Amino acid sequence: MAIDLTSYRREAEEFLTAIDREYYLHFSGRQDDFEIEPIYDRHAGLFSREAVDGLREASAPAALVEFATQGHIGRETKSQSAELARCEAALEVDWDGERIPFRSAAVVQANEPDPDRRAQLDAARNELTESALNPLLRELLDTSHALTSELGWPSNVAMCEELSGIDLRALEAQTSAFLAATDESYEQVVEPQLRRQIGLGFGELRRSDLPAFFRAPSLDPGFPQERLVPVLRETLGSMGIDVDAQPGVTIDTESRPKKSPRAFCAPVRVPDEVYLVIAPVGGRDDFAALFHEAGHTEHYAHVDAALPFEDRYLGDNSVTEGFAFLFEHLVSNPEWLSRRLGVEDPSAIVEHSRASKLVFLRRYAAKLAYELDLHAGEPLEGLDQVYARRLSQALHVDWPTSSWLADVDDFFYAARYLRAWALETHTRAALCERFGPSWFEDPQAGAFLQELWRRGQGAEGGEGILAAVGGTELDFQVLREDLGVAA
Ligand SMILES: [Zn+2]
Numbered sequence: 001m002a003i004d005l006t007s008y009r010r011e012a013e014e015f016l017t018a019i020d021r022e023y024y025l026h027f028s029g030r031q032d033d034f035e036i037e038p039i040y041d042r043h044a045g046l047f048s049r050e051a052v053d054g055l056r057e058a059s060a061p062a063a064l065v066e067f068a069t070q071g072h073i074g075r076e077t078k079s080q081s082a083e084l085a086r087c088e089a090a091l092e093v094d095w096d097g098e099r100i101p102f103r104s105a106a107v108v109q110a111n112e113p114d115p116d117r118r119a120q121l122d123a124a125r126n127e128l129t130e131s132a133l134n135p136l137l138r139e140l141l142d143t144s145h146a147l148t149s150e151l152g153w154p155s156n157v158a159m160c161e162e163l164s165g166i167d168l169r170a171l172e173a174q175t176s177a178f179l180a181a182t183d184e185s186y187e188q189v190v191e192p193q194l195r196r197q198i199g200l201g202f203g204e205l206r207r208s209d210l211p212a213f214f215r216a217p218s219l220d221p222g223f224p225q226e227r228l229v230p231v232l233r234e235t236l237g238s239m240g241i242d243v244d245a246q247p248g249v250t251i252d253t254e255s256r257p258k259k260s261p262r263a264f265c266a267p268v269r270v271p272d273e274v275y276l277v278i279a280p281v282g283g284r285d286d287f288a289a290l291f292h293e294a295g296h297t298e299h300y301a302h303v304d305a306a307l308p309f310e311d312r313y314l315g316d317n318s319v320t321e322g323f324a325f326l327f328e329h330l331v332s333n334p335e336w337l338s339r340r341l342g343v344e345d346p347s348a349i350v351e352h353s354r355a356s357k358l359v360f361l362r363r364y365a366a367k368l369a370y371e372l373d374l375h376a377g378e379p380l381e382g383l384d385q386v387y388a389r390r391l392s393q394a395l396h397v398d399w400p401t402s403s404w405l406a407d408v409d410d411f412f413y414a415a416r417y418l419r420a421w422a423l424e425t426h427t428r429a430a431l432c433e434r435f436g437p438s439w440f441e442d443p444q445a446g447a448f449l450q451e452l453w454r455r456g457q458g459a460e461g462g463e464g465i466l467a468a469v470g471g472t473e474l475d476f477q478v479l480r481e482d483l484g485v486a487a
Contacts, residue, residue, distance in 0.1 A: 002054065002057075002058060003051065003054030003055055003057075003058050003060070005058060005060055005064075008046070008051070008055070008060075008064070009064070009308065009309040009310070010309075011043060011045070011046060012043075012046055012064070012067060012309060013309045013313065014043070015039065015043040015046055016313055017268055017269055018039045018042075018043075019036060019039055020266045020267060020268045021266075021268045022034060022035060022036055022039065023036075023266055024266035024268060024275050024277065027259070027260040027264060027266075027277065028252055028256065028259055028260070028275070028277045029256030029257060029258035029259035029260070030256065032258070040075065040078075044075070046067075046068060046071060047068060047071035047072045047074070047075045048072070049072065049151075051068050051072075052065070052068045052069050052072050052151060055068050061308075061310050061458075062162070062163050062164070062165055063310040063311070063314040063315040063458070064310050064314070065163055066163035066164065066314065067310070067314050069151065069159070069163060070410075070411055072147070072151075073144050073147050073148070076143070076147055077140055077143050077144055077147075080136065080139055080140045080143060081140065083136060084133065084136045084137065084140060087132060087133065087136060088102060088103060088133060089101075089103065091103075091128055091132055091133075093105045093121065093124045093125055093128060094124060095117075095120060095121045095124050096117065096120060102125065102128060105121060105124075105125050106125075106211065108121065109121045109122060109125075109208065109211055109212070110211035110212050110214070110215040111212070111215065111217075112212065113212070115198070115200065115204075115206070115208075115209055118206075118208040118209060118211075118212060119206050119208045119209075121208070122206075122207065122208030123208075126400050126402035126403070127402075129402045129403060129406055130402045133405075133406060134402070134405055134406075137405035137406060138405060141374075141380075141405060141408075144156070145375075145377070149377075154377050155375060155376055155377030156375035156377070156411075157169075157372055157375045157376055157377070158377070160375070160411055160412045164316070164411075164412070164415075165316075165461065166316075166412075166415055166419070168368070168372060168412060168415055169372065171368065171415055171418065171419065172365075172368050172369050172372055174474075174475075174476045175361075175364070175365035175368055175369070175418055175476060176365060176369060177476065177477075178361065178362075178365055178476040178477070178479065178480060179362055179365045179366070179394055181477070181480055181485075181487045182358065182361075182362065182480055182483075182485050182487075184486075185485045185486050186358065186362065186396065186485075187202050187396060189354065189355055189358055189483070189485060190202075190355045190358060190359060192351075192355075193213070193351055193352050193354075193355035193356075194209075194213055194355075196348070196351075196352075197212075197213050197216045197218065197352065198212050198213050202396055202397070205396075205397050206397065206398070207395075207397050207398060207399055207400065210359070210395075210397070213356070214356055214359075215285070216284065216352050217283075218348075219284045219348060219349050219352060220282070220283040220284055222284070222337070222341060222343045222346075222349060223282055223283055223284045223286070223287045223331075223341065224282055225280055225281060225282030225283075225286075226282075227282075227341060228278070228280045228282055228286060228287060228290060229251065229253050229278070229280055229290075231287075231340050231341065232251075232290060232291065232294055234340065235330065235336070235340060235440060236294070236298070236446075238440065238441040238442075238443075239440060239441070239442070239443060239445060239446030239449070240443030240444075240446035240447060241298065241446055241450075246301055247272070248269075248271050248272045248273060248274055248301040249274055249275075249276065249297060249298075249301045250273075250274070250275050250276070251276045251278075252275055252276065252277045252278070253278055253279075253280060255279060256279075259277070259279045260277065260279065261279055261281070262289060263276070263277060263278040263279075263286070263289040263290045263292070263293045264277050264293055265277070265293040265294075265296040265297045265300070267296070267297075267300040267313070270300045270301075270303050270312040270313055271300060271301050271302060271303045271304075271305055271312070272305070274297050274300045274301045275297075276290075276293055276294055276297040277293075278290050278293075284331065284349070287331045288328050288331045288332075289328075291327040291328045291330055291331050292324045292325070292327060292328040293324070294327050295320075295323040295324035295325070295326055295327030295328065296320050296323070296324045298323070298327075298449075298453065299319070299320050299323040299324075299453045300312075300320070301453075302450050302453030302454055303453060303454065303455075303456040304454045304455070304456060307456045307458060308458070310458065311456040311457065311458025312456050314457075315456065315457040315458050315461055316416070316419075316457045316461030316462050317413070317416045317420075317457065318415075318416045318417075318419035318420045318423055318457075318461065318462040319420075319423070319456075319457035319461060319462055319465055320457060321416055321417060321420035322419075322420040322421075322423035322424045322427060322462065322465065323424075323427075323449075323452075323453070324420070325420055325421060325424035326424050326427055326428060329424065329428065330440060331353075332349055332350055332352075332353030332354075333350075333440075334346040334347075334350050335437050335438050335440075336440055337349060337350075339438065339441070354483055354484070357421075357483065358483055358485065359395065361418075361421060361479060362394040362395060363391065363394060363395060364414050364417055364418050364421075365394060365418065366390040366391050366393070366394035366395070367390075367391075367407070367408075367409070367414045368412070368414050368415055368418060369390055370383075370386060370387050370390045370391070371408060371409070371412060371414060373386055374387075374404075374408065375412075383404060384401040384402075384404040385401060387399075387401060387403075387404035387407070388400060388401040388404070419462050419474055420462075421479060422474040422475065422476055422478065422479060423462050423465060423466060423474060425478050425479050425482045426466055426469055426471045426474070426475075426478060427452075427465065427469050428482075429469075429478070429482075430469035430470055430471075431445050431448070431449075434448065435448075451468075452465055452468055452469070455468070462474065
């Protein structure tokens, strides 16, 4: 029976609205329950084998087929994912006589000042990952690969390339060229910042030290709690966006005991009901997270309501992540830091951000290359070694094999982030060229962004945005130049 695209779209939108509403209510601390199972049950037909095949036969837009396919694989692996979550939630790390929940160990490690204690905790986490989580992760991976081939694709790579429209191997060629071009300057850029923040050079650096380096608590005093939400309102206001007058946007800053400590955006109805949720604590990380989520929020809240469902909610997430990065980048922009937060000497913040970004870009480039190996449809023997080798080479530090299954983004989300970083750099360059280095205080720049946001992330995706900002191809050399790294 032929699938009715109109009713499929309507039901898919109802489903996402229900899921995102439940997510918002639970993680904002307004509701204890998190009842997503009944929502999946009510809309089970969206993710059936028949729906996936029907959409493909009807030559439905790729974003709809992608939604159905990912949902299908998610549904078929639901009990395995639940088992993994239960196991992870119950795990405790034994660390120097202390027992701490596995899930909070990463945060504890980032805040631990003693490098040896960080290394001990990292080793204990790796051991648990290998003994308790890897067997479950391996089962989950095998099942999802089997489902991919049942659906008729030779590999997960082939499926993701077809459904996302992203040439993953061409992207990997570009990001590997970025790795090669930045390899020689990498330590020169990063080492002074490592020394400044954690007192270590590459000679002594261990993988377990990196989270403490990113955390950089010495930079927090420039980012006081009481300025967090006001500075977002002011920044948007000077771009000509009065966030309190936006009917579709709710900024939820109320404090509740069970509110998520991390800011998030819940696009419940796009563009008419979008929540930006924050439990304001302050510190640089908190500002960066709030601005990142504000980028998502403004993007979704400006999407043209007349666009089809898939162009409002689905499609190329490089677009929404690109706008999130654009806002997040303000928090390390020297002009913004001095004008909005009165930071007298922003250089420490700017230099730390530049070094961290180079580490992140190189890490994601290595991850993309590895994930292409992992999902190539070939046997998985030896891939733990491939993972460790690629990450070690990219980051110039010994990288353990233990997270070869845990450190994997579903359906090549790493590719979306990499494209988003490139898109953000192109967009920011266009804003600076047209409106000057203080573009974030120009209502015309705000109007320019609003026009881009209206497009959603449909058929043209990231390439459409790129063309609108005057670019021709997503180029990773602009990232290298933007970071001021010599080739
Ligand atoms: Zn994001």
